Amino acid sequence: MLLGLFSWLFGGRRRRLRKTPLSAEAWGVLERNLPYLKSLTSEDRGELAGLVQIFLDEKRFEGCGGLEITPEIRLVVAAQACMLLLRRETDVYPGLHSIIIYPSAYVAKNISADGFVVSEGTQLRAGQTWTQGSLVLSWDDVLRGAADVHDGHNVVFHEFAHQLDQQSGAADGTPPLPDRSRYVAWARELGKEYRELLRRIEAHRPTSIDPYGGTNPAEFFAVVTETFFERPCQLEKQHPGLYEQLRLFYRRDPAAIERGEAERLGGGG
Ligand SMILES: [Zn+2]
Structure with missing residues (x-):
């Protein structure tokens, strides 16, 4: 089973994407926005680049509330999401198909009452995990969470931890574990x-x-x-x-x- 998993993970299109380096321009965008990158080894950074390429290839980004999705938004969200996958030889959020991004928490809050959304409930968190393969973030809060790496808050880590948790089939605080x-x-x-x-x-x-x-x-x-x-x-x-x-x-x-x-x-x- 392990061999099957590996050939699938590293096979075909994904294998090519994993080996595709990020451009100098993309790294520039990431360095500007993500001080956390400084803590990564060069090996981690190489792995991160490959994971980001897969993430950007497979996930759909949608801007809402007047927000236009830019390469910067895609990169900053993808890189933080993929930091949780480093060294883990795991899949790239298989249940997640689209990331919906609002300009700010205030706007994101207003769409939370339609019955399909698990809202985080507070304006400060500004992230939501939808039950059907979608996730909602506020771009303001993504940037704020990324800028301060020691304040204990990062909305992208938070929401993507929910995604890892749900890979076990239930949102119960226990992600899939090896044994x-x-x-x-x-x-x-x-x-x-x-x-x-x-x-x-x-x-x-x-x-x-x-x-x-x-x-x-x-x-x-x-x-x-x-x-x-x-x-x-x-x-x-x-x-x-x-x-x-x-x-x-x-x-x-x-x-x-x-x-x-x-x-x-x-x-x-
Ligand atoms: Zn939460």
């Missing part, structure tokens, strides 16, 4: 931390994980994905078991990168 022992560990660690978050919210105590994660287990996974990439050292220190599960799932160790950055800055001053 039974990992499911057991995932349920133990994330279940424990989710219940602890609910206790702290009820007791009006401060939480290092955004209380929005207490909405339900699906939101918990999406919120801690944002925290994992944007405040990794804090998450690792305060919630080591949770951090470890996310490190195994995403096959990345952003806390180690953050410590390295801090050391370099400290060494320079």
Whole structure:
């Protein structure tokens, strides 16, 4: 089965796309908008370029509320979405067909009441996951989330974490995992931390994980994905078991990168 998966993943059109480098102009657009790129190794950047090519080839972008889709919008959304796939030898959001983009959260909010949309509910998040292969983002919030890599919020990471979650067939906070022992560990660690978050919210105590994660287990996974990439050292220190599960799932160790950055800055001053 693994061999079948690999030949499919790397076969035909996708194999060509994976090897197609991004243009210097495209990298320029990404460098301008995504400071997070600095934390990627050159190998990661090469893999990211191939994933972005596949993403742009297979997903449809639609501008709404007067927004015209530009190459910049496509690149900035695709690159952040594909960062969650790096090193994971996984498919490129197979259930997702179209990405609908509004200029701002205010406009996006106004279309959320038609019964087909799972709305995030707050204006600040400005992202929504539709149940039928679509996802809605606000371009303002995409840019804001990308610009600050340490504020703990990134609407693209959040919404695409929902997509990963749904690949298991249900939006229940558990994405597909490789084996039974990992499911057991995932349920133990994330279940424990989710219940602890609910206790702290009820007791009006401060939480290092955004209380929005207490909405339900699906939101918990999406919120801690944002925290994992944007405040990794804090998450690792305060919630080591949770951090470890996310490190195994995403096959990345952003806390180690953050410590390295801090050391370099400290060494320079
Ligand atoms: Zn959400």
